[in-house]
Amino acid sequence: MAYNMSIGYMPSGPAVPDWLNKGDNAWQMISATLVGMQSVPGLVILYGSIVKKKWAVNSAFMALYAFAAVWLCWVTWAYNMSFGHKLLPFWGKARPALGQSFLIAQAVLPQTTQFLKDGVTVETAWINPAYPMASMVYFQCVFAAITLILLAGSLLGRMNIKAWMIFVPLWLTFSYTVGAFSLWGGGFLFHWGVMDYSGGYVIHLSSGIAGFTAAYWVGPRSTKDRERFPPNNVLLMLTGAGLLWMGWAGFNGGDPYSANIDSSLAVLNTNICAATSLLVWTCLDVIFFKKPSVIGAVQGMITGLVCITPGAGLVQGWAAIVMGILSGSIPWFTMMVLHKRSKLLQHVDDTLGVFHTHAVAGVLGGASTGLFAEPVLCSLFVPVTNSRGAFYGGSGGMQFLKQVVGALFIISWNVVATSLICLVVGLIVPLRMPEEELAIGDDAVHGEEAYALWGDGEKYDSSKHGLYSDNEGTHHNTAPSGVTQNV
Secondary structure (H helix, E strand, O other): OEEEOOOEEEOOEOOEOOOOOHHHHHHHHHHHHHHHHHHHHHHHHHHHHHOOHHHHHHHHHHHHHHHHHHHHHHHHHHHHHHHOOEEEOOEEOOOOOOOHHHHOOEOOEOOOOEEOOOOOOEEEOOEOOOOEHHHHHHHHHHHHHHHHHHHHOOOOOOEOHHHHHHHHHHHHHHHHHHHHHHHOOOOHHHHHOOOOOOOHHHHHHHHHHHHHHHHHHHOOOOHHHHHOOOOOOHHHHHHHHHHHHHHHHHHHHOOOOOOOHHHHHHHHHHHHHHHHHHHHHHHHHHHHHOOOOHHHHHHHHHHHHHHHHHHOOOOOHHHHHHHHHHHHHHHHHHHHHHHHHOHHHHHOOOOOOHHHHHHHHHHHHHHHHHHHOOHHHHHOOOOOOOOOOHHHOOOHHHHHHHHHHHHHHHHHHHHHHHHHHHHHHHHHOOOEOOHHHHHHOHHHHOOOOOOOOOOOOOOOOHHHHOEEEOOOOOEEEOOOOOOOOOO
């Protein structure tokens, strides 16, 4: 704003160009910050508390590191690979997003102009929000960051931290950017009309499939950890889960790129579906296991949030309830029943069950969107005119097919790309921690502990403490005769 000594700040001037909509810009930055807080501190807290005590620091740090690493990669090359000019039908050209003239200009996604079949007539103009490119870069960065952090949930408790440090920029570059450009940045799936309102495919399906694939290559946790892996702080876990839920208002509400009527509907549907899913998951736990599980409730919440994401602003409220019922029951079945019967699911050690909560729920959400996407709501968001879900007849059947094909592309690309990245990283450093670090945990990996308590996985110098704690958490008194150690 310009400043006048007599009247103070003025509402116009070089910093407030005619194209700037202050409300849209404010909401976009708030949405981006809400999504950022889902990761830091949200998932940092959730990961640090849902794991066994000896892995609390390592798990939290994997999330924190990924958030920081993605930021630098994003502005240096990855933003334009996701939302810039086309290199290939599924990939943008790498270039920095750091220049002043680029960042303060009006935001635009240059490859999003939708043409009719003649290739000349414009069907839908390109995405050109009424705020600066800096807001767009910020908003899209926190989505990229949370994708890597969700992926990390499959690898907690055994991945070599040095391997993770290499893996993050490689996966961002060769996997995330492909999905983002293909579905959001003006790639072939975007122009074909595949619906992914806010990341059911780009973020959740990709993180679930890539996490499961990476877990296969990294290998399992120690046998003792796989047999017993209790959360070290359930109440703190709920704090992280709460930040995740409330932050989803920015996750889904910011994707119309405007503070408009569709963003309001998206936020409402998000909460409806999440609440329904949590309640359904909890009821199933009570019916089959006789007790409501707090961790199960959090997983039901997450599957609901994931399921509504691809269709948050495209479906009606009743459909959000139906999607919540589906997301609270189908991922529950795959996790609680199918997982125990499948040799593949048993073999791959997916620490937090990201395959079920994000991949299964992501596919479910994308397919449900192909059924329930309402025509009028589609006209507010989808570049292909006359789009609709199968429930509304007409071209809806084709829309469902498009959703299936979009999911298959994301799954295939992530399996191949993640496998190649793991193989390359494995040539540089081991993917899995050595057995000694697996036995001890945070103290061996970071030289730090989450709590000043003796126990699980910690080793002490008996000459200083008179106590040695073995890997099972059993305390052995080695103090000199006549000295009592209170544990």
